[in-house]
Amino acid sequence: MATIKDVAKAAGVSIATASRVINKSPHTSPSAIQAVQLAMNQLGYRPNANARALVNKASNTIGVVVNDVSAPFFGAMVKAIDTVASEQGKQLLIGSGYHNSDKERNAIELLLNSQCESMVVHSKGMSDEELYKLAAEIPGMVFINRIVAGLEDRCVALDNYKGSFLATEHLIKNGHRDIGYICSSHNITDAHDRLNGYRDALSYYGLAQRDYYIEFEEPDEKGGEQAMVNLMAKNIPLTAVATYNDYMAAGCMAMLQENEIRIPEDVSIVGFDDGLIARYIYPRLTTIRYPIQIMAAEAVKLSNQLLESQSIAQQNRLFLPILVRRSTVANIIPRTHINTETIRK
Template identity: 60%
Template sequence: MATIKDVAKEANVSIATVSRVINKSPKASKASIESVTLAMAKLGYRPNAAARALVSQSTQTMGVLVGDVSDPFFGSMVKAIDTVASQQGKHLLIGNGYHSETKEREAIELLINHRCDALVIHSKSLSSQELIGFAEEIPGLVLINRFIPEIADRCIALDNHKGSYLATEYLIKHGHQHIGYICSNHDIEDTHQRKAGYLQALQDNGLSHSESYIEYGSPDEEGGEKAMTNLLAKGFPLTAIATYNDYMAAGTLSVLEENDIDTPKNMSIIGFDNGLIAKYLHPKLTTVRYPIQMMAEKAAILALKLANKEAAKAETNMFTPTLVRRLSVVKA
């Protein structure tokens, strides 16, 4: 494998000149650039990224922590961040946290050790205090889908409570009084906020709440199937179901179809997120829009500005969810 000394010898220049060319120093002459570039191509020399980073103080990389990159939600998030990063000549390093405190910490440490210029972090398991500590250490760190008052200007979040409130209220306005809720079993703030929004909407509209009307499962199709099966087994006079997300709604629809319960004629369903799956379900799913692409773009831009020591703050810290009306909800 060729070394920088080999390149210097081939180009008939000093090692310092090769270093200046590699690191794009303005002191490198046009002739030096040409001779060194030709020598590197001839020898197949590839500059060491870590060494270049020490000189330039930049690795041209941006770090992203997601829950699970195989989840389409996080796929949309990563794509939006990558678009912004590419426009700035940056490449992404991606870590998976899997909603585990240990894995989230390890992934963030790894991204920091790789000297990423900016970080967009989706963390649900680490404490607020630990994330504040990371933010103090890394100027270009921005949190997404998490709001911590002490570092509010570096947080991009969604009002999950309001989204679930809107969904439940929409069912109530369609005359539904017996409304079940399919809830995630993940112990994260999104779960608690969305359940609280459902309960608040019932209370504000004078409807009684029964914990028996709530079932839990993993936040995917299988979890939705399990939760809906359990609700049906209880035999309650439900006419509508609000769900934690669109994937649980998909599982719910599957169980209703298997049991010859017509949706929406005999059971209205509303989701949350407005993921790609929502408009391809049958019936097309009424849901709550989670503007993750817009939020991810804003987070990436903010992180890069902060990393460059530019005076910047989020234009919007808390995004507002909106209803997407399709075909899965009708009047009771």
């Protein structure tokens, strides 16, 4: 890994000059700035965040990287982090990565240049290897909703597989055999884990896995609506649909209701996340609770412990999802006579 000495040598300046450029000190010539920045780019040099904070007397800030700050799920996450930050007299700086490696990288770089003392990062685009290297340079960096190989003790995540298994299992235990699945089209671990949870629940209870019962779309209301259109066009005998998130479920429900298909009498629906929308659409949505507020608070607490060099337990902070029963699942066991206990054996 390149050092400031290597940067100074490559730029043809003294270490003191290189330090002034790196720390954006005044009274540095434009030529020196250009030479040092070029050397930093060529060598892939990034100053240690703690050292930079000491030189610059960094403000008390927490950096947050999310997929899209305008999405309600991430809004809840940011609000939870901000609540903890406010209690500690800290401010938030927020960047959006949009599940894109370049945008995530740029957002992290922006937070670094703003001298954030700690960082809570929701990254789905960057590789484990790159995040591992960044974490070595940023002692207060914590990852949320992801397990990064080699950094398990700095990760706060949800068992997405278990959540989707629970959702599908709930439908099966209510007598459903023909269960569709509406999945996110994003190539991220959350989507893969939730799809696998659906598939494995079917297998566990002795039900066939049928790929044509699965649709992939954008993880929002419009995507859920389109996915339901696609499933209906196939003319398959669906009695239930599990979905990637509550917003896809809402779009799915709107499509069914517009076509006078009753929920849950004709088709049962299960969402995922338990966002506000799940409580206020009609019928109220049965879903899987994602405790993002608790997880976000835990991430900030962990980041502070890392910054203060406190002992951190070597463990996965893997939170468990909970099934929230509301009004969108009908029990059809009298019609189908599925004995799930017999199937389980």
